[in-house]
Every structure is written in structure tokens, then in C-alpha cells.
Amino acid sequence: MIIKNNTIVTDDWSVLRLSEQETAETVAVPAGKIIVPLKVWQAQRGNLQRCEAIGVWLGTDERAEDLKGDIEKFSVIAVHFPKFSDGRGFSIAYNLRARLGYRGELRAIGDVLRDQLFYLRRVGFDAFAPRPDRNIEDVLKGLADFSEVYQHSIDQKLPLFRRTQRKGNPATDTA
Amino acid sequence: MYRYDEYDQTIVDERVKQFRDQVRRRLAGELKEEEFLPLRLQNGLYMQIHGYMLRIAVPYGLISSPQMRMFAHIARKYDRGYGHFTTRQNIQFNWLKLEETPDILADLASVQMHGIQTSGNCIRNITSDEFAGVAQDEVVDPRPYAEIMRQWSTFHPEFAYLPRKFKIAISGATDDRAAIYAHDIGLSAIKNAQGETGFKVLVGGGLGRTPIIGSVICEFLPWQHLLTYIESIMRVYNQYGRRDNKYKARIKILVKDLGIDEFRRQVEADWADLENGPGTLTSEEVDRVTSFFIDPPYEALSDYNAKLNEFQADNRPFSHWMAKNVKPHRIPGYAIVVLSLKKPGEAPGDATAEQMDFIADLADRYSFGELRITHKQNLVLADVRQQDLISLWQEAGEQGLTTPNIGMLTDIISCPGAEFCTLANARSIPLAKLIAERFENLDYQYDIGEITLNISGCVNACGQHHIGNIGITGVEKKDHDEWYQVSIGGAEGNDSSLSKIIGPSFTFFQVPEVIERLIHIYLRERIEAERFIDTVRRIGHAPFKEHVYANDFVAQEEHNNGCGVMSAQYDVPYYSPRF
Numbered sequence: 024m025i026i027k028n029n030t031i032v033t034d035d036w037s038v039l040r041l042s043e044q045e046t047a048e049t050v051a052v053p054a055g056k057i058i059v060p061l062k063v064w065q066a067q068r069g070n071l072q073r074c075e076a077i078g079v080w081l082g083t084d085e086r087a088e089d090l091k092g093d094i095e096k097f098s099v100i101a102v103h104f105p106k107f108s109d110g111r112g113f114s115i116a117y118n119l120r121a122r123l124g125y126r127g128e129l130r131a132i133g134d135v136l137r138d139q140l141f142y143l144r145r146v147g148f149d150a151f152a153p154r155p156d157r158n159i160e161d162v163l164k165g166l167a168d169f170s171e172v173y174q175h176s177i178d179q180k181l182p183l184f185r186r187t188q189r190k191g192n193p194a195t196d197t198a
Numbered sequence: 199m200y201r202y203d204e205y206d207q208t209i210v211d212e213r214v215k216q217f218r219d220q221v222r223r224r225l226a227g228e229l230k231e232e233e234f235l236p237l238r239l240q241n242g243l244y245m246q247i248h249g250y251m252l253r254i255a256v257p258y259g260l261i262s263s264p265q266m267r268m269f270a271h272i273a274r275k276y277d278r279g280y281g282h283f284t285t286r287q288n289i290q291f292n293w294l295k296l297e298e299t300p301d302i303l304a305d306l307a308s309v310q311m312h313g314i315q316t317s318g319n320c321i322r323n324i325t326s327d328e329f330a331g332v333a334q335d336e337v338v339d340p341r342p343y344a345e346i347m348r349q350w351s352t353f354h355p356e357f358a359y360l361p362r363k364f365k366i367a368i369s370g371a372t373d374d375r376a377a378i379y380a381h382d383i384g385l386s387a388i389k390n391a392q393g394e395t396g397f398k399v400l401v402g403g404g405l406g407r408t409p410i411i412g413s414v415i416c417e418f419l420p421w422q423h424l425l426t427y428i429e430s431i432m433r434v435y436n437q438y439g440r441r442d443n444k445y446k447a448r449i450k451i452l453v454k455d456l457g458i459d460e461f462r463r464q465v466e467a468d469w470a471d472l473e474n475g476p477g478t479l480t481s482e483e484v485d486r487v488t489s490f491f492i493d494p495p496y497e498a499l500s501d502y503n504a505k506l507n508e509f510q511a512d513n514r515p516f517s518h519w520m521a522k523n524v525k526p527h528r529i530p531g532y533a534i535v536v537l538s539l540k541k542p543g544e545a546p547g548d549a550t551a552e553q554m555d556f557i558a559d560l561a562d563r564y565s566f567g568e569l570r571i572t573h574k575q576n577l578v579l580a581d582v583r584q585q586d587l588i589s590l591w592q593e594a595g596e597q598g599l600t601t602p603n604i605g606m607l608t609d610i611i612s613c614p615g616a617e618f619c620t621l622a623n624a625r626s627i628p629l630a631k632l633i634a635e636r637f638e639n640l641d642y643q644y645d646i647g648e649i650t651l652n653i654s655g656c657v658n659a660c661g662q663h664h665i666g667n668i669g670i671t672g673v674e675k676k677d678h679d680e681w682y683q684v685s686i687g688g689a690e691g692n693d694s695s696l697s698k699i700i701g702p703s704f705t706f707f708q709v710p711e712v713i714e715r716l717i718h719i720y721l722r723e724r725i726e727a728e729r730f731i732d733t734v735r736r737i738g739h740a741p742f743k744e745h746v747y748a749n750d751f752v753a754q755e756e757h758n759n760g761c762g763v764m765s766a767q768y769d770v771p772y773y774s775p776r777f
């Protein structure tokens with residue numbers, strides 16, 4: 024189960040992770056809907072681009088730009104959070120959306136917890152695979168933490184001051 | 199000052215609700231401490247020696263009298279009757295219970311306050327000039343821009359989990375009173391030759407283990423681009439700042455490793471996409487926020503000299519106070535008054551609930567109901583009629599708030615230190631008290647003149663010891679006793695410099711004598727009206743060092759009836775949870 028577009032849905036993608044003995048060049052990518060590490064994509068792109076549906080995931084030490092020119096090829100791009108507090112994934116998502124213009128599914132995987140969900144959605148994630156030990160219904164609640172935000176990001180293209188007519192000081196006429 | 203509209207209030211109220219649920223989940227065991235930690239930190243909640251410490255944001259140091267009364271209420275209801283004003287223009291309460299913190303935040307929200315981002319690896323509360331809007335040397339009022347940045351940085355989704363904490367300071371006067379060179383980002387609001395407002399942007403300054411003075415990344419950034427340009431700095435830092443080593447994670451290390459030119463290139467490459475984009479500030483928004491910082495209804499007065507002069511002539515304490523604690527105001531007939539929280543014998547920056555209520559009343563009666571907190575841990579009434587100075591002085595004196603020592607040796611900046619802070623190597627506040635008592639004599643202090651003395655209980659430098667003319671730092675030694683390093687030559691403001699250690703460290707009781715010896719050399723060597731810092735710069739460290747170490751120190755037992763180090767003022771539990 025994952026959270027997608029604000030609801031809990033079943034998921035048929037699996038995530039390929041390299042074990043220590045495996046290398047990106049030689050690992051056998053199983054058939055079916057699979058999200059491969061960036062390195063595997065880079066090493067085996069010739070074969071992988073012929074798959075009907077393929078996904079790729081980035082680690083937080085990798086960069087959105089590594090997928091430049093390729094984003095149309097993926098049905099899903101995921102960002103793996105090794106720790107929820109590793110904030111690089113937020114900028115990776117922002118860059119995938121804002122810089123590379125990626126419009127497909129962007130999924131947060133790894134240490135994905137309730138209290139980061141609101142921010143994750145703001146920077147462009149629309150799918151979340153919460154840590155398996157968590158109650159997914161509880162995690163979903165994180166999306167509703169705030170009803171208003173100040174700054175623009177991916178979900179909200181305009182900052183509050185461009186979206187609304189905010190009042191100035193009632194004691195002056197400038198408002 | 200700024201007042202919340204329904205958007206600001208909604209955001210803060212929703213934060214309280216979110217935090218209440220996080221605390222509930224923590225107490226129910228649904229959240230592990232390691233998961234709860236960054237959440238509570240982003241609400242200013244630390245686990246300290248006595249329990250939980252809450253740091254409340256005072257945006258750019260400005261508060262109203264009802265807000266000050268709320269601090270008094272919190273001190274009484276949830277704490278032990280006092281609070282501690284910090285070098286970041288915030289206030290901390292040290293004795294709280296976790297279960298009660300959601301209620302405290304709800305109380306704060308009722309007066310438009312919160313603890314948002316006063317801790318944690320995020321953009322912290324923005325600090326500014328304590329005399330903003332009233333200083334004679336102001337070029338641009340920094341407060342509207344500080345408020346605009348406050349809103350922008352509040353819950354910025356991309357920058358909530360940075361490699362390390364991130365501090366922004368802004369100043370708009372010729373004299374820098376916001377230590378902008380010692381911040382991750384320092385902004386100096388200026389006007390160009392055409393009279394347009396912009397910012398000189400500094401990046402990569404900071405104290406802590408590796409003190410560095412910030413470098414100029416942009417000489418003149420037109421005001422429209424303030425937020426987008428900072429966004430690009432943050433994005434480069436968020437991606438490339440080190441995360442493998444906590445001590446190398448601040449932006450200063452990234453800037454140093456890349457070099458300012460390469461760092462600027464990366465920022466500008468990122469910014470190329472944002473320039474003139476939706477994040478660009480509009481004049482409507484700046485005008486809207488500025489409308490909250492218009493002048494209060496000043497009366498047309500002239501500078502009020504005759505009676506004040508007369509009173510000063512007959513009253514030495516008053517004339518001392520006028521000379522040290524009262525600053526010129528840009529409006530004729532008004533003055534800026536600094537209320538000293540540095541009475542010798544008291545903990546620097548501490549105020550009791552009674553004092554807070556009393557100060558709020560003073561603000562209502564004498565200063566349009568507003569107050570400022572200074573980064574030197576004093577309080578400011580920014581708009582006092584000169585004709586009220588005498589009665590203000592008399593009233594404030596009754597609450598011990600008129601010690602005429604602003605900018606003098608006993609105006610000591612001190613972090614909380616070992617009695618409160620789990621990271622400390624040594625106590626700070628008792629040492630500050632000991633030093634203040636030793637130099638209490640005002641004539642002696644005035645003879646010494648302008649000097650700054652900063653104490654930090656460890657290398658984290660919350661007491662900003664690197665930019666004190668004299669800096670004292672608690673250091674770690676194997677024997678677990680308290681040892682202090684003494685450094686000299688630091689300064690803040692326009693001629694910022696970092697202090698250098700003079701030599702081997704000292705015990706608690708040796709430190710006042712060390713300071714005495716440093717002062718001796720200064721008094722011996724100074725030329726005319728030279729300040730301590732000028733003398734240090736002119737003659738260098740060597741004569742100071744030589745004199746300090748020339749003679750042995752009187753054994754500390756003589757001061758101390760043989761009981762070694764004074765016991766802590768409070769019981770320190772044997773288990774001190776480090777975070």
C-alpha cells in the first residue's frame with residue numbers, strides 16, 4: 024500500500040536495491056514494474072528503455088540533473104530517504120519538478136514518516152511509501168497538518184502575497 | 199509592530215495543534231525519541247538538565263507589552279518564576295514539563311507568538327538591530343524585510359532539514375548592531391547611488407568551533423530579489439553542505455571549501471531560473487508589511503535639556519545612567535532607553551515574572567507599549583520622551599533595572615552554561631556573577647570604558663565569545679573540573695574580528711584575576727581615549743599574555759575556604775541527557 028494523490032492505494036511496483044555482491048552492470052533486473060537504482064539505469068539503459076514500464080530511484084547523494092533528457096522514459100521516479108532528516112531529497116524533488124519539468128509520479132521511499140509528509144508533498148512528491156512499520160492511515164494524516172502556507176514551491180506556484188489580498192496595518196491608509 | 203492577520207494566526211494555531219498531537223504520540227510511545235527530537239526542536243523544545251527547555255521566538259527582538267506579560271504568565275504558571283533572555287533576542291524557560299508544552303504554545307499563540315524554528319537544522323528566528331526604526335544612523339528600516347523573511351522561512355518545505363542550523367541577521371544602519379558578519383547569512387540594507395534600496399549580502403559567517411567572518415556574495419541585491427536569492431543560497435547549501443560531520447555542516451565550511459567565487463557561481467546558476475519569478479517581492483507586499491512599522495504617534499517636542507541637565511548635575515547615578523543607558527533617538531525630544539539585565543549578582547539576561555510585568559507596564563506608560571530584546575541580553579524601551587526620563591529612571595531603579603553599565607565591563611554576555619545546558623564543559627552564569635562582583639565599582643568600570651566580555655560554556659559559542667573583546671570559553675579536560683580559555687581581540691559590528699586565545703586555560707576562580715591583569719596592561723598601555731580593543735590591536739597579544747602568565751595565581755582555596763569549585767546553584771542530576 025502507498026499513499027498516492029492523498030489516498031491509500033495498492034501498489035504493484037517493486038523497488039530494486041543492490042546488495043553488496045551485486046553491481047549495477049551485472050544485476051539481473053526482474054521483469055514487471057520495477058524501480059531501479061539510478062546506477063542500474065545508467066549501466067543498463069539500452070535494455071531497460073525497452074521495458075514497457077520502468078521506474079528509477081535516486082539516493083540523496085544523487086542529483087536530479089543526472090536524469091536530464093531521460094525523464095520522459097519513466098513511469099515513476101522515486102527518491103530514497105536513508106533518514107527522514109536527510110533534507111537533500113526535498114531539493115532533488117524540487118529540481119525534478121521545477122528544473123527538469125518532470126510531471127509523472129514522484130514517490131518518496133525509505134524513511135518516510137507522517138511528520139515530513141506535508142513538506143514532501145509541497146516540494147513535488149505525489150506518492151509516498153511510508154516506512155513499513157508505520158500505520159499508513161496515521162501517516163496519511165500528515166498531509167492535513169496545515170491549511171495555509173506562505174511561500175511558493177511546487178504545489179503552490181505563487182507565494183501567499185501574490186495569491187491573496189492581505190491587509191496592511193488598519194491604522195494606516197496604505198492597506 | 200507587525201500584527202498577525204488571519205493567515206498568520208491560522209498557521210500558528212495549526213502548528214499548536216500539530217505539536218499537541220506529536221507530544222501525544224510521543225507520550226503514547228508512537229514516536230520514538232529520535233523521531234520526536236527534530237520535531238520538538240523545530241518548536242524550540244530542548245531536553246536539558248532540568249527537564250525541557252523552551253525557546254520562544256521573538257522575531258527580530260521586537261515584542262509588545264501583552265507579549266511580555268505572557269512571558270511573565272508562563273514563568274509563573276509553568277516555570278519557576280523567571281526566564282532567560284538570550285543572545286539571539288529570544289527568551290528561554292528552563293524548567294518545563296513536556297506534557298504542558300502544548301498548552302504553553304497555545305497560550306503563546308493567543309498573543310501571536312510561538313517557538314517555531316528556534317532550534318533544529320532549519321532557518322532560525324531572524325535577528326536584527328535592536329534600535330531598528332529609531333536609530334539616528336539608520337539608512338533603511340530592516341524590520342519590514344525581517345518580517346517578510348520570517349514569513350518566507352516559516353515552514354519552508356524545502357529547507358526544514360538542512361545539514362545544520364541556519365541563522366540570518368539583518369541590519370539597516372551604518373553601525374552594525376546585528377553582528378551580520380557572524381551569521382550564516384548577513385544582510386546589510388543599503389541604498390545605491392540612485393537612492394534605491396538593496397542589500398549587501400554576506401554568507402558563511404559564524405562562530406562555534408570554526409569561527410569565520412562572512413564573505414560578500416553580492417554587493418548590491420535589489421530588494422525585489424531578496425527572497426529568491428536567499429532561496430538559491432539555501433538550495434545550494436541544502437544539497438552540498440556536509441552531512442557526514444556535524445562540526446563541518448554549517449554553510450561556512452561549504453563556502454570555505456568551495457571558495458566564495460565558486461559558491462557564488464553555483465548560487466547564481468540556481469538563481470538564474472528564479473530571477474523575476476513568482477518569488478520576487480512586490481512593492482505592494484513590502485508596502486503592506488511596512489505599514490506595520492510606521493512611526494508611533496510621536497509628539498512634536500524639542501530636545502529637553504534644561505531640567506535633565508539640572509537633575510543630572512545633582513545626581514551622579516542618574517547622570518551615569520544617562521551617559522551609558524540612554525541613546526540618542528532620531529526624533530527630537532525622544533530617547534532610547536536600555537534597561538540593564540546585568541545587575542551585578544544577578545544572572546545576565548534573567549528576568550523574574552515580576553520584572554517582566556513591571557517592564558510591560560513601563561512600556562505601556564513610556565514607550566507606546568513596545569519593547570526590544572537586545573543580543574546583549576538587555577531590554578530596550580525605544581521611544582521614551584526625554585521629559586519622562588527622570589521618572590522612568592526612578593521607577594525602573596526600584597526593580598533593579600537601571601544599572602548604568604551598558605557597554606561596560608559588567609554588561610557581560612553569557613550563555614546558560616553547565617547548570618542548564620547538557621553540552622557545557624563549565625558553568626557560565628556563576629562566572630559572570632563572580633566577574634561582575636569583582637568589577638562592580640562604577641568609577642573603575644568607567645575608567646576602563648567601552649569593552650565587551652562574552653562567556654560561553656563550551657565551543658558552541660552561544661555566548662559569542664569569539665566576538666567579545668575578552669572571550670571566555672569552558673573547555674574540556676580529562677579531570678572533569680571546570681577550565682576556561684581566555685581570548686582577546688574579538689569585536690562585533692563594522693570592524694568585526696575574531697579573538698585569539700592567550701594561552702593555557704584557567705580555573706573558575708582564576709578568571710577574574712586574569713581579567714584584572716588584562717585590564718592592567720590596557721590601562722598601562724592605552725593612549726588617550728583608546729578603547730581596550732584598539733589597544734589590543736595596536737600592541738598585539740604579547741604584552742597581555744606575558745603579564746597574565748608572569749605571576750602565579752593566589753591559590754583558589756584562599757578565596758574559597760578550601761572547598762574547590764563552588765557547588766552548582768541547582769541540583770544537577772547525575773544523568774544529563776545529551777542530544
Ligand code: SF4
Binds near residue numbers: 619
Ligand atoms: S555555549 Fe555551550 S554551554 Fe553555552 S549554551 Fe551553548 S551549547 Fe550550552
